Amino acid sequence: MPILIERYRRWLDVPSDLTAYSIGEGNTPLVHWQTWGATRVWLKLEGSNPTGSFKDRGMTVAVSIARHSMARAVICASTGNTAASAAAYAGRAGLPAFVVMPEGQVAPPKMVQAAAHGARLIVVRGNFDQALSGVRTVAANESWIALVNSVNPWRIRGQETAAYEIVDALGTVPMMLVLPVGNAGNISAYFQGFHRYAGRAPEFLGVQAKGSDPLVQNRPLDHVATIASAIRIGRPASADSAKTAVKESHGQFLSVDDTAILAAQKELAHGGIFVEPASAAAYAGLLQRQSLQTLPSGDIVVILTGAGLKDTDTPLQWASIASTLSPADGILSTITTLLEEMAG
Numbered sequence: 001m002p003i004l005i006e007r008y009r010r011w012l013d014v015p016s017d018l019t020a021y022s023i024g025e026g027n028t029p030l031v032h033w034q035t036w037g038a039t040r041v042w043l044k045l046e047g048s049n050p051t052g053s054f055k056d057r058g059m060t061v062a063v064s065i066a067r068h069s070m071a072r073a074v075i076c077a078s079t080g081n082t083a084a085s086a087a088a089y090a091g092r093a094g095l096p097a098f099v100v101m102p103e104g105q106v107a108p109p110k111m112v113q114a115a116a117h118g119a120r121l122i123v124v125r126g127n128f129d130q131a132l133s134g135v136r137t138v139a140a141n142e143s144w145i146a147l148v149n150s151v152n153p154w155r156i157r158g159q160e161t162a163a164y165e166i167v168d169a170l171g172t173v174p175m176m177l178v179l180p181v182g183n184a185g186n187i188s189a190y191f192q193g194f195h196r197y198a199g200r201a202p203e204f205l206g207v208q209a210k211g212s213d214p215l216v217q218n219r220p221l222d223h224v225a226t227i228a229s230a231i232r233i234g235r236p237a238s239a240d241s242a243k244t245a246v247k248e249s250h251g252q253f254l255s256v257d258d259t260a261i262l263a264a265q266k267e268l269a270h271g272g273i274f275v276e277p278a279s280a281a282a283y284a285g286l287l288q289r290q291s292l293q294t295l296p297s298g299d300i301v302v303i304l305t306g307a308g309l310k311d312t313d314t315p316l317q318w319a320s321i322a323s324t325l326s327p328a329d330g331i332l333s334t335i336t337t338l339l340e341e342m343a344g
């Protein structure tokens with residue numbers, strides 16, 4: 001399989017002499033999850049990207065372009081996954097990466113990932129929106145540093161490829177697309193991507209977390225709280241294009257609470273698919289929408305944006321790790337006890 005940029009080069013409009021830096025992004029599984037009446041539910045496993053989130057699709061393009069335009073470093077603000085992805089691609093392209101993270105707001109595995117790839121982590125007191133505003137100012141004043149947040153249009157172009165893959169896999173545009181919405185770059189990318197590749201877009205269900213739902217409330221929020229740290233954003237940079245995507249596709253924004261997110265995470269994981277809380281929010285949103293209104297017949301695709309191992313604390317709220325065996329007990333007697341617990 002050719003690398004993502006080569007596969008979709010003519011749709012991406014990248015410079016013809018661009019050197020593409022790849023670590024094997026894209027081409028992620030589209031898994032048939034369940035059929036509910038006349039509705040087929042598919043899951044797009046974006047956590048199968050090399051750094052564990054969809055950010056890689058945009059980052060391969062943004063970092064390759066940064067290199068092509070002679071940038072000497074890349075910078076981003078991040079709730080974690082952008083940082084991990086920027087760090088990996090910058091490493092691949094031989095560029096230093098500076099990642100700015102809100103203190104106490106990033107799941108530790110994502111920080112570990114970014115640091116392991118050699119990025120320099122800068123932790124700021126404040127929230128993601130403040131961190132983003134800070135890096136935007138730096139990048140605007142320092143032309144040698146390329147900003148690789150989703151406000152960089154090349155990020156969005158790269159992320160369009162997920163829409164292309166869905167059309168290629170289903171042979172058509174699905175009826176509905178369900179995805180979590182944080183800074184709102186990804187929903188904008190899917191909208192643009194479906195239009196460019198297939199001439200029309202599915203109905204969008206943009207899911208936010210209660211406590212961090214500026215698009216549902218239709219106003220920016222300065223204080224945000226949710227277990228789903230990847231979408232803990234009060235001032236989405238791409239709010240306008242997200243609203244356009246929802247409006248033009250006759251879709252909607254809705255919000256789900258942390259309890260629903262955890263229940264969805266558990267249901268998916270027990271069905272073999274382990275995703276981080278922000279991704280589980282999308283599935284929780286679909287369940288909520290189903291309880292309120294009949295779903296369209298045909299294909300619905302839920303975008304599971306990031307892998308479960310990205311956030312190892314959250315699942316401990318519903319999963320138990322080990323049963324400690326005392327020397328006197330046998331393994332079989334422990335299994336018997338566990339089976340009784342499960343039945344009760």
Ligand SMILES: *Cc1c(COP(=O)(O)O)cnc(C)c1O
Nearest residue numbers: 081182183184185186278305306
């Ligand atoms: C970045 C991210 C989101 C939100 O995407 P936006 O483009 O900011 O709306 C959702 N889920 C995960 C796992 C992410 O990393």
